[in-house]
Amino acid sequence: MYRSHVLVCGGTGCTSSNSPKIIEQFETLIKEKGLEDEVKVIRTGCFGLCALGPVVVVYPEGCFYSEVKPEDVAEIVEEHLLKGRIVQRLLYDETKSSEQVKPLKETDFYKKQNRVALRNCGVINPEDINEYIAYDGYQALAKCLTELTPEQVIQIVKDSGLRGRGGGGFPTGLKWSFTAANQADQKYVVCNADEGDPGAFMDRSVLEGDPHCIIEAMTICGYATGATEGYIYVRAEYPIAVKRLEIAIAQAKEMGLLGKDIFGSGFDFDLHIKLGAGAFVCGEETALMTSIEGNRGEPRPRPPYPAVKGLFAKPTTENNVETFANIPTIIREGAAYFASMGTEKSKGTKVFALGGKIKNTGLVEVPMGTTLREIIEEIGGGIPNGKKFKAAQTGGPSGGCIPVSLIDTPIDYDNLTAIGCMMGSGGLIVMDEDNCMVDIAKFFLNFTVDESCGKCTPCRVGTRRLMEMLDKITSGAGTLEDLDKLEELCYYIKENSLCGLGQTAPNPVLATLKFFRDEYVAHVVDKKCPAGVCKDLLQYKIIADKCRGCTACARKCPVGAISGTVKNPHSIDTAKCIKCGACMETCKFGAIIKE
Amino acid sequence: MLKKISKIPFVDTPEQAAKLDEIIAKHAGDASQLMHVMQVAQEIYGYLPFEVQKKIADGIGVTLEKVYGVATFYAQFALSPKGKYAISVCLGTACYVKGSQDVLNEISAQLGIEAEECTADGKFSLSACRCIGACGLAPVMTVNDDVYGKITAKDVPSILAKYAE
Numbered sequence: 001m002y003r004s005h006v007l008v009c010g011g012t013g014c015t016s017s018n019s020p021k022i023i024e025q026f027e028t029l030i031k032e033k034g035l036e037d038e039v040k041v042i043r044t045g046c047f048g049l050c051a052l053g054p055v056v057v058v059y060p061e062g063c064f065y066s067e068v069k070p071e072d073v074a075e076i077v078e079e080h081l082l083k084g085r086i087v088q089r090l091l092y093d094e095t096k097s098s099e100q101v102k103p104l105k106e107t108d109f110y111k112k113q114n115r116v117a118l119r120n121c122g123v124i125n126p127e128d129i130n131e132y133i134a135y136d137g138y139q140a141l142a143k144c145l146t147e148l149t150p151e152q153v154i155q156i157v158k159d160s161g162l163r164g165r166g167g168g169g170f171p172t173g174l175k176w177s178f179t180a181a182n183q184a185d186q187k188y189v190v191c192n193a194d195e196g197d198p199g200a201f202m203d204r205s206v207l208e209g210d211p212h213c214i215i216e217a218m219t220i221c222g223y224a225t226g227a228t229e230g231y232i233y234v235r236a237e238y239p240i241a242v243k244r245l246e247i248a249i250a251q252a253k254e255m256g257l258l259g260k261d262i263f264g265s266g267f268d269f270d271l272h273i274k275l276g277a278g279a280f281v282c283g284e285e286t287a288l289m290t291s292i293e294g295n296r297g298e299p300r301p302r303p304p305y306p307a308v309k310g311l312f313a314k315p316t317t318e319n320n321v322e323t324f325a326n327i328p329t330i331i332r333e334g335a336a337y338f339a340s341m342g343t344e345k346s347k348g349t350k351v352f353a354l355g356g357k358i359k360n361t362g363l364v365e366v367p368m369g370t371t372l373r374e375i376i377e378e379i380g381g382g383i384p385n386g387k388k389f390k391a392a393q394t395g396g397p398s399g400g401c402i403p404v405s406l407i408d409t410p411i412d413y414d415n416l417t418a419i420g421c422m423m424g425s426g427g428l429i430v431m432d433e434d435n436c437m438v439d440i441a442k443f444f445l446n447f448t449v450d451e452s453c454g455k456c457t458p459c460r461v462g463t464r465r466l467m468e469m470l471d472k473i474t475s476g477a478g479t480l481e482d483l484d485k486l487e488e489l490c491y492y493i494k495e496n497s498l499c500g501l502g503q504t505a506p507n508p509v510l511a512t513l514k515f516f517r518d519e520y521v522a523h524v525v526d527k528k529c530p531a532g533v534c535k536d537l538l539q540y541k542i543i544a545d546k547c548r549g550c551t552a553c554a555r556k557c558p559v560g561a562i563s564g565t566v567k568n569p570h571s572i573d574t575a576k577c578i579k580c581g582a583c584m585e586t587c588k589f590g591a592i593i594k595e
Numbered sequence: 596m597l598k599k600i601s602k603i604p605f606v607d608t609p610e611q612a613a614k615l616d617e618i619i620a621k622h623a624g625d626a627s628q629l630m631h632v633m634q635v636a637q638e639i640y641g642y643l644p645f646e647v648q649k650k651i652a653d654g655i656g657v658t659l660e661k662v663y664g665v666a667t668f669y670a671q672f673a674l675s676p677k678g679k680y681a682i683s684v685c686l687g688t689a690c691y692v693k694g695s696q697d698v699l700n701e702i703s704a705q706l707g708i709e710a711e712e713c714t715a716d717g718k719f720s721l722s723a724c725r726c727i728g729a730c731g732l733a734p735v736m737t738v739n740d741d742v743y744g745k746i747t748a749k750d751v752p753s754i755l756a757k758y759a760e
Contacts, residue, residue: 011729016742050731198726218684236634236671237727277630279671280725294629295661296668355689355730362731393688429688443691447725453668 002040004081007057009122011046011208012201013362014053018070019043022054025073030081039081045209047122050362052092057122062558063101065090108378112591114341115365116349117202117325121209126244131211138257139332141216144223145265153224154180157327159335161347165422166192166283166320167395169346169413173493175317178307179225182315187217187227188310188320192288193234193241196280197396198447199382200427202351204322205363207234207241210325211248215258217327217420221450222269223315229270231282233288236275245273254565280397280451284499287453293486298455299499318595320425322351342368346412356393356429359384367412372402376430387432391515395424397444397451398504400511420511422504433529435514436533438523442470444508450503474534487513514519528595535579538594544569546591553583553592598667599711601675603642614639615647621741621752622645626657629665633672642673669756670725678713678720680758687726694747699723701748705755719758 002055008014026041034073034433047055052066054077057230063075063086071088076557079085086101104110115121124131130212132138144153153461158173179187188300191214195203207214218230234242249271252258276291282297289311291297296478310316326348329340339347346368352375355361359381366375372392376382383389400421401411409415416423431440445467469486472478478512490506497503513520529537542553549567554560564570572583572592584592607615618635622628632655638641643666652659666672684690684699687721701711706719713720713752729735732744743754 016729016732018742050729053731094650195728196725198691199689199730200730201726201730204728237724245623275631275634276669277634277672277727279668291630292627294627294665296664298668353730356692360690361733396688426687429692431692435692440692443688537752 001039004039005059006039006040006076006508007059007122008042008082009045009053009055010043010126010240011050011053011121011205012238013046013050014055015240017054019054020070020087020509022056022073023072025070026077029074029077030484031196032268033077033082033583034168035077035081041126041256043121043127044153045121045126046118046363046367048113048118048205048363049092049360051360052233055122058102061086061101062103063087064095064104066092069392073333089476096389102358108381109360109362109364112370112374112379113365114367116329116338116341117206117208117322117351118363118365119329120213121205121325121363124210126209126211126249129212129248129255130258132210136332137212137328138216139258140328141219142263143331144220145267146261150180150224153220156331156335157224160326160330160338161342161345162323162326162330162333162338163346163413164320165322165326165350165425167197167398167422172319172323174220174528175307175319176225178305178462179227179315180315182308182410184315186229186312186314187222187225188311188314189221189225189227189230190285190289190316191218191230191232191324192283192285192318192320193232193238194276194283195235195238195321195425196283196451197425198277199355199393199429200353200396202353202363202426204235204238204241204323206321207238208244211241211244212252213328214245214321214324215248215252217324218271219258219262219269220327220331221317221319221324223267225315226318227315229272231272231274231292231311233274233276233282233292236277242273242275249273260570269561272585279453280447281453281499281501286502287499288318296453298453299500299501305531313413322426336530342357342413343410345414350411350423350426352426352428353432354380354428357383357387357432357435358430368412371410373407375428376407380430383430383432387434390431390433390435391437391441392499393429393431393508394427394505395422395507396427397447398422398500398507399427401425401431401440402506402514405515411520420514422507422508427564434531435529436529437512437519438470438529439531439533441509441512442467445470447504448501448505452505456496456498456502459498459505462489463502464499465489466493466506473520473523474529475536476523476534480524482524483513483517483520527587532594538579539574540572540577540579540581540583540592540594542570542572543591543593548589548591550588552588553585556582556586558582598674601642601644603676605646607640607646611639615650619651623654624656626655629655629657629662630669633662633665636684636729637672640676642676646672662698672736675711676713676717676720679718680720680738682719682721682736682738683727684710684721685725685727685734686723687730687733689726689730690734693733697748698734698736698746699749701751702755705751719755 057066126222162172163169287297287299306316351365554562
């Protein structure tokens with residue numbers, strides 16, 4: 001028994017800001033003070049509040065130390081661990097209180113959250129199977145193998161109302177039943193951990209923070225559908241996740257929780273890891289399977305669906321990481337528990353990766369039906385620097401955006417689809433008034449053009465044409481007629497593309513056209529970019545009244561576009577100006593504006 | 596995705612060749628392991644020159660077109676060598692809305708190379724990547740295994756200076 005536990009976040013965010021060094025420092029200093037039998041240091045998965053990383057939590061007090069630097073460790077060891085005095089200056093502001101530390105659960109960031117998929121992230125050491133087992137790990141698997149028939153397992157998943165968390169929202173239980181119904185000499189379970197959606201990192205956090213729950217869930221899925229082999233297809237860009245999965249699989253095999261005759265039930269299940277190599281389209285289920293087989297990851301037409309003819313042409317069930325992460329809890333706590341959360345048609349919780357122009361960037365898990373306002377203003381802490389909220393982008397390059405007028409929409413699959421948006425994998429990027437929506441649409445198109453696999457023409461050529469039209473608009477050469485053409489081409493691509501990537505690629509354009517048409521019109525009619533982003537439409541100007549004639553800008557200008565004499569207002573030659581913005585940064589009097 | 600193909604002549608050491616032969620021999624004849632073999636080969640050489648692709652194709656028992664097809668399909672595979680210091684700027688959404696394009700432009704201007712290129716002395720290479728998952732630190736750039744978060748274009752000179760020696 002240890003009297004204190006020091007939990008240090010070992011997720012990618014905190015690791016990038018030096019948490020391994022912090023752990024090392026703790027271990028050295030604790031040893032130096034002879035506390036190694038009293039204090040245990042544990043590297044956990046992500047706590048969620050990435051904005052304040054690196055995060056260190058000390059129990060039993062539950063002190064949440066934020067933005068800890070390696071040089072702060074000595075003070076925590078000396079003051080807190082040795083003398084029992086909490087280091088106030090490092091405490092997360094929201095947990096400070098006059099008498100003692102306020103529990104994390106009562107802070108704005110955590111109080112509306114309900115962690116199911118992330119339940120062990122930031123709680124256990126992901127590299128130790130015993131900690132997972134201590135937190136009810138592998139109980140669900142034991143229950144399935146020893147008490148339930150495969151049909152009963154599928155029924156529980158169906159009753160829970162769980163829908164695919166990768167974006168599509170297809171009912172998971174139904175998917176399992178399709179594979180189960182097909183007879184074959186070999187079936188497969190595939191976990192889609194190819195989280196290619198930029199700005200989404202919930203799958204990575206689950207794999208890093210709780211890899212055993214994915215192993216347990218996939219084994220349950222194998223039992224329910226009659227599969228004896230599984231593949232986890234994970235991005236090579238997630239080295240920490242891959243390493244922890246490898247450790248977890250080895251530990252599970254050693255304990256007999258994976259492999260032959262699990263729990264003496266006669267059921268065999270084996271798992272392999274396959275590394276992706278950076279192709280967004282591989283997140284599409286048929287493309288992912290083609291990639292596992294060693295090919296270019298091009299999608300295949302459906303039908304036949306994977307449940308009939310999937311990996312290596314055998315019946316296959318493919319689910320996303322977050323979907324699997326819910327399974328052990330559903331089996332253990334029952335379908336009714338899971339179905340008690342969420343809305344009528346979207347049950348349970350959803351993890352969102354909050355990013356962009358928001359104070360508390362990080363991972364949040366909330367019941368379905370929570371409004372965007374709650375997520376952004378309460379949990380996310382609002383927009384920094386006093387800027388105004390403009391829109392939230394969901395669903396990445398396949399999704400749309402939610403404008404401020406719809407900020408009170410309860411978020412679930414159907415509501416988002418109804419407003420022309422998409423749940424997607426759960427990336428939620430917040431944008432403020434400084435972001436140009438046409439530029440954002442162009443950004444996503446740029447992404448899809450790059451990632452289009454080239455197999456079908458509507459996507460390969462169509463997205464490139466869309467991109468060119470957006471280029472024309474942002475360079476000031478667009479006309480109102482172009483906006484109609486843009487829309488027409490969007491619908492054409494949606495209807496005719498082979499796979500999900502192409503069918504959803506125009507969504508960012510359609511959504512911004514729908515909610516921010518005035519911004520498009522400003523670009524084509526007034527030839528202005530209201531947010532001041534599109535360079536071709538900007539002009540730098542000097543306000544004569546404010547200019548003191550200090551010549552600083554003229555000296556800074558790399559192309560000599562600014563002229564004027566000392567103590568007299570200067571002016572910019574717009575024909576020469578390359579719009580680098582150096583003058584505006586240099587001016588101390590706020591005399592230079594862009595419009 | 597368009598890839599830049601290296602014009603630098605291919606040279607390898609006996610150790611590198613031995614490692615490559617070993618991984619090819621381990622998976623000879625198993626086409627489903629092609630990507631894995633290519634990933635290991637890229638670890639050995641830093642990129643996939645034609646000579647290496649040919650060796651893999653022959654060893655695994657697939658056509659060279661197939662290897663080339665896979666190499667050009669996935670962003671991870673490089674057809675030109677990386678610099679001693681490989682710089683990567685995240686252009687994922689979270690980083691982009693916080694100005695990572697400006698950071699990329701600044702590095703490009705400072706080094707005089709475009710994205711997916713390498714400086715003539717082989718010291719720096721520059722690439723744009725899609726989300727490394729450290730969105731809490733946006734905008735993010737990496738130099739080999741060092742991660743720099745919450746940066747602006749102004750931080751670029753001081754970061755590059757660390758690798759100047």
